[in-house]
Amino acid sequence: MQNDQNHQFSGPVRIFHELRLPEAAQPAGYAALIDAYDLAVPLPLTLCAIGQKHQVFEAEGWRLYTPRHAPKATLQGHLTFALKYEGLDLTVLKKLFEKLPAREFETMIKAQPSSAYMRRVWFLYEWLLDKPLDLPNAKSGTYAKVVDPKLQWAIEGKTSTRHRVHNNLPGDRAFCPMVRRTxxxxxxxxxxxxxxxxxxxxxxxxxxxxxxxxxxxxxxxxxxxxxxxxxxxxxxxxxxxxxxxxxxxxxxxxxxxxxxxxxVLGKDPRFVQLGWxxxxxxxxxxxxxxxxxxxxxxxxxxxxxxxxxxxxxxxxxxxxxxxxxxxxxxxxxxxxxxxxxxxxxxxxxxxxxxxxxxxxxxxxxxxxxxxxxxxxxxxxxxxxxxxxxxxxxxxxxxxxxxxxxxxxxxxxxxxxxxxxxxxxxxxxxxxxxxxxxxxxxxxxxAAFLTKYDQFKSRIEAHTEMPASTVDLLFNFLKQNNGKLSNRARQKEFAALTDEEVRAFEVIYGEIFDG
Incomplete structure (x- = not known):
């Protein structure tokens, strides 16, 4: 397995994994890690890169940061950038942890044991792989949140004294989708x-x-x-x-x-296997x-x-x-x-x-x-x-x-x-x-039912008829823009007089078209 120093992090590009960038820019964070370590993972929905402008902007699925945001071209540099600006992509992190030897992360964490970013990496490594690194328990450093709540939605969670972090991940190792703060x-x-x-x-x-x-x-x-x-x-x-x-x-x-x-399937699921x-x-x-x-x-x-x-x-x-x-x-x-x-x-x-x-x-x-x-x-x-x-x-x-x-x-x-x-x-x-x-x-x-009750009440006050007939009358008027069709007048409502029909049309218009 190659050491971090032998991996090449890309310089400015215009095309990244068949995706166009808004301008020539250097992939950073997860994009850089995926590219440098050839990780077989779906690309994040928003990718990051270091552009030439002096303000951060988003376009075409990219967020371009300024030159002053550029991380060191190392594993630690891009990991820290990802945690700081992109939040957690657990799929990328797990694939990265699986691909590199544990000693690379142990060396990196030992070099900065009080760094909040390194302690978060340490916790995530052991949480995702369910495998400890050869490191003693953390002795110093303010407790850091594993999920940055300014970047992603998290829960209250609980502390991990080994890493001196607060595990606020919204799920366990078996199922933990993330939602970004937007x-x-x-x-x-x-x-x-x-x-x-x-x-x-x-x-x-x-x-x-x-x-x-x-x-x-x-x-x-x-x-x-x-x-x-x-x-x-x-x-x-x-x-x-x-x-x-x-x-x-x-x-x-x-x-x-x-x-x-x-x-869902009903009483006769003979042709479908039930359960998982x-x-x-x-x-x-x-x-x-x-x-x-x-x-x-x-x-x-x-x-x-x-x-x-x-x-x-x-x-x-x-x-x-x-x-x-x-x-x-x-x-x-x-x-x-x-x-x-x-x-x-x-x-x-x-x-x-x-x-x-x-x-x-x-x-x-x-x-x-x-x-x-x-x-x-x-x-x-x-x-x-x-x-x-x-x-x-x-x-x-x-x-x-x-x-x-x-x-x-x-x-x-x-x-x-x-x-x-x-x-x-x-x-x-x-x-x-x-x-x-x-x-x-x-x-x-709710407004429709209130109006319908008014319609029903006024119809029944004018002409006595069953509730089902009032409902049928309403549906005919609704289907014909407030007018009773000739067909309805000749069949279902042949017993109505012209005066009643005109009155019902007026009632409908006042309530539903007014």
Whole structure:
């Protein structure tokens, strides 16, 4: 194995791993480490380099720092730069720790034992590899936070006296996605959408509120199936809606996941294996002529599922409470869908997990479910791009072959690609969905039901008719821009007089078009 001094860190470049830079610049931090040590890992969503300008700027997926930010062209220099300006990329760090001999890190840490950055590197090495370095316990140095909370979201955590650091990682070794601090997420958190939702429902009558909650629950259930391109019988939609309404009441464990999969698949899952997959899996199509797989996302290997799902369950039970509920929901739900542990039913359980976290943390008003799936359905292309923000990046690092059943079998080690992803785009997207449900869906549905009650009351005061007939009348008027069509007047409402029809059209217009 080569020593650090023999590795060549790149000078200024215009193209880096097929990516263009905004200007000629020298890769720094994780970009430099990936390049110098030939690490087979997905590139970070934002790469860093040292440019020529005297102010920091971002463009085209790069953040360019000034010449005064340039690190020393050494392992320690670029590691320190990464921790200081980029935060933790656990996939890159683990691959780096695995590739270099332990003595390089021992020598580096011994040279500066009181350095907060070196003690963080030391802790991360032992935490990620579950293997100690040949170093005595730290004797000096102020306790440093493993995760810089100015750069990434973290929990309170606990101290490690051996390294004199505070372990505030939002997960354990088996599952620990990270979310970066961004201006957008900070603004979303500060908006306190949960408090806004409670303020909105405080102005709604109990009867309207109960019906609003029921409608939004049904809307979410329908939308979750629609996202999968399915139109199941109404009883399955209602059954899944009931499950969503009870989200957050049961702790997550393997039995709970199996219960959810049974609910998704219905009463007759004869053609689907229940529980964790025992074969590979992928999301995508098959080539039309050969039936060869054309994967857009490849699921975690079946032999890794017990460990990954154990980490995901531990995240829910031990770490989620330390994060903002929406951020925790994004980590849990999208982490699950990337792992894809089931043969079928992953998508709906993935969206259920959003409700699980929000409800368990009391983010939803009591008895109310935010129709997040409806917001996702209305932004389905954005949702797909968010999913691809990780799945497309890891695909080149997954080696696979086609099985006899035209499935995929992964042939290399891939477990870390599902443990340590950057969930920042997922958190931003989920916040936007929650915002939409609170500022649009909730008040809009409550306002509609209030108007409908006014319409029903005025119709019944004018002409006595059953509630079902009033509902049919409303739907005909709505479909025809407030006018009762000739067909409806000749069939379903042939008994109405012209005067009644005109009166009903006026009532509809005053309430819904006024």
């Amino acid at each position: 201006k957008k997420i900070d603004q979303f958190v500060a908006a306190e959408f949960d408090a806004e939702a409670r303020a909105i429902i405080g102005k709604i009558s109990n009867s309207i509120l109960a019906r609003t909650a029921a409608f939004l629950l049904l809307k979410d259930s329908k939308s979750s199936y629609a996202i999968e391109g399915e139109a199941p019988p109404h009883d399955r939609i209602q059954r899944w809606g009931k499950a969503i309404g009870e989200a957050g009441r049961h702790p997550l464990d393997e039995d709970e996941f199996l219960r959810l999969q049974r609910l 997959r025992t074969e590979g899996g992928f999301v995508g199509e098959h080539e039309m002529d050969t039936r060869l797989p054309l994967p857009e996302h490849i699921s975690a290997k079946p032999e890794d599922l017990t460990d990954l799902m154990g980490g995901l369950i531990a995240f829910d039970q031990e770490f989620a409470d330390g994060l903002d509920p929406v951020i925790a929901a994004a980590i849990l739900a999208f982490g699950f869908v990337y792992i894809h542990p089931f043969e079928d039913g992953n998508g709906r359980v993935h969206r259920y997990l959003i409700h699980h976290i929000l409800s368990a943390r009391g983010y939803n008003p009591p008895g109310m479910v935010f129709p997040v799936s409806a917001a996702i359905l209305d932004q389905i292309e954005t949702y797909r791009r968010v999913l691809e923000s990780h799945s497309a990046r890891i695909l080149p690092y997954i080696e696979w072959r086609t099985t006899a059943h035209m499935n995929v079998e992964v042939t290399n080690q891939t477990v870390d690609l599902y443990r340590y992803f950057d969930a920042t785009p997922h958190a931003e997207f989920l916040f936007a969905c929650v915002q939409r449900t609170i500022t649009h869906d909730l008040p809009q549905e």
